[in-house]
Amino acid sequence: MVNEETVFFSRILTELTLSFHIIYATIGVGIPLMIMISQWVGIKKQDEHYILLARRWARGFVITVAVGVVTGTAIGLQLSLLWPNFMELAGNVIALPLFLETFAFFFEAIFLGIYLYTWERFENQKKHLMLLIPVALGASFSAVFITMVNAFMNSPQGFDIVNGQLTNINPIVAMFNLSMPTKVSHVLVTAYMTCAFVLASIGAFRLLNGSKHVYHKKALFLTLKLGLLFSIVTAILGDFSGKYLAEYQPEKLAAAEWHFETKEGAPLIFYGVLENGEVKYAITIPYALSILAHLKPNAEVIGLDQFPNDEVPPLYIHYLFDIMVTIGMMMILIAFIYVIGIWRKWRFVLSNGFNWLILFGGPLSILAIEAGWWLDEVGRQPWILRGIMKTKDAATTNTHVDTMLILFAGLYFILGIGSIVVLTRMFRKNTVEQELADHGLEKAGDSL
Known part of the structure; x- marks a missing residue:
């Protein structure tokens, strides 16, 4: 029992x-x-x-x-x-x-x-x-x-x-x-990306701590260039992962996107809260979920209405998806501004204020990794082996x-x-x- x-x-x-x-x-x-x-x-x-x-x-x-x-x-x-x-x-x-x-x-x-x-x-x-x-x-x-x-x-x-x-x-x-292909590639590239931003965070900390040595500036420039490259690749692989979920694990995608009803032209929902089964205060991008899932704005996306209640993943994974995507987009922006700023000699990217952004980027990247893994593992529930063995068994x-x-x-x-x-x-x-x-x-x- x-x-x-x-x-x-x-x-x-x-x-x-x-x-x-x-x-x-x-x-x-x-x-x-x-x-x-x-x-x-x-x-x-x-x-x-x-x-x-x-x-x-x-x-x-x-x-x-x-x-x-x-x-x-x-x-x-x-x-x-x-x-x-x-x-x-x-x-x-x-x-x-x-x-x-x-x-x-x-x-x-x-x-x-x-x-x-x-x-x-x-x-x-x-x-x-x-x-x-x-x-x-x-x-x-x-x-x-x-x-x-x-x-x-x-x-x-x-x-x-x-x-x-x-x-x-x-x-x-x-x-x-x-x-295997989408998961392995995503894990590898996000590891490279996260380490680049963590090392950049260390360089920013040393600069904020009073060091003016060019060694730390070189470390910052190298790691943020690598972080920018790998974060762009991560975003591309994330798109492939979305298409995989739409085809083979639609319940996980639907739970992560609070997509309750199967329909065409499905919107992508960011943030928001659930009140009595209704999504409120969310940012909605029309047709974006259909495009993410099938590359067609009017494509049908399977909703949670197609699954038994005891096989629907916990709906809080929506917030895990939001955390992961928000941090990823933020780090792409910070790295892009810094790299372009160095080439264009924008002085503000060398300021303490911008170094604080880079400093916080390291821990936030770790948080994004955590959110991604929680999304993957919790999003598979109630299964430990999908479709074959439930976690409780x-x-x-x-x-x-x-x-x-x-x-x-x-x-x-x-x-x-x-x-x-x-x-x-x-x-x-x-x-x-x-x-x-x-x-x-x-x-x-x-x-x-």
């Missing part, structure tokens, strides 16, 4: 773990690419500031990797403990990418170690740069493989169930399921999940505070100015 309290605490603990882990996982995927690009730019321009930038980012990255390993292990443990019925099925069908993710991480970790401990051993920096290629590939493929598992939960395939038994299992078909019958929740919350609190303290002390005791002086680079490359 289903224990509703156990299901509730299992969902809360899983949400807490994923919400905490996704921060470090996003950093783990995106930062290696940022390091590689910075070192490549430094070699190409013969500018030691960019090479030092890569070196300092790499030091901080190691700390986040260590925390990410702990939280990633916690997720694997909790999947088995909290959702045993799901893992019994998934273990037979979709275990392959879970193993491959582990190998990808080891591949990344081995070359990251070699990269970190061979800074002084390469006279030719290009050879040292080559070590970052497997690091970046390993990090990205870790995300690819684990996202395949999540995509499988949204569009399960690669098996049949006959008389309650699994048959015709094909792990490759399960991995390359229908939602997958949960453990153990009655001590509330105790586990308290223990894991304490662990994440310690890890979060600890990583912030370690990173802060690491860079406070080893400032950019000091490191440049130690290497005799005070006057290296004084312009963008």
Whole structure:
């Protein structure tokens, strides 16, 4: 018999773990690419500031990797403990990418170690740069493989169930399921985008904190250029994701857009509130949902009226969609204004006021990542395996999940505070100015 309290605490603990882990996982995927690009730019321009930038980012990255390993292990443990019925099925069908993710991480970790401990051993920096290629590939493929598992939960395939038994299992078909292309590409690009804006936020903080060194200005310009590029690609991929949802998960799209009735020429709804089932105070864009879903202004979009009430996702995911889109559009605008402003020599983009906008952009980008994952996971409810297994049927019958929740919350609190303290002390005791002086680079490359 289903224990509703156990299901509730299992969902809360899983949400807490994923919400905490996704921060470090996003950093783990995106930062290696940022390091590689910075070192490549430094070699190409013969500018030691960019090479030092890569070196300092790499030091901080190691700390986040260590925390990410702990939280990633916690997720694997909790999947088995909290959702045993799901893992019994998934273990037979979709275990392959879970193993491959582990190998990808080891591949990344081995070359990251070699990269970190061979800074002084390469006279030719290009050879040292080559070590970052497997690091970046390993990090990205870790995300690819684990996202395949999540995509499988949204569009399960690669098996049949006959008389309650699994048959015709094909792990490759399960991995390359229908939602895999849009989900994997979106996860990768948003990780790159978020890391670019987080690193830009750090550069803006140093400038606001009184440093006038060109090193931080170069860091800001590089990361915001990359952030602009990846945010534009993210918007394009978001459009593809909308079309996928319209075709294969229409209930999620309808819930996210508060689209209650199936009709042609459906509008796109931003913000607003629900009062007695009626949408009020919203910004409505006529025909936009039909265009998003089918590229036709008069196309029919399936509404929530086509689904049983017990299969309709929670309607608050509309606000998660709004948060994600609003922050994304805001960051595109900030990055675009800054990059154009540097080229056109607009002085206001160098002001403290604009640096405050960039500073807040980092945490807001993390919030957008969180909102996107909550939208994806909550928007699949009530299913843990869409159309096959409901979340309540997958949960453990153990009655001590509330105790586990308290223990894991304490662990994440310690890890979060600890990583912030370690990173802060690491860079406070080893400032950019000091490191440049130690290497005799005070006057290296004084312009963008």
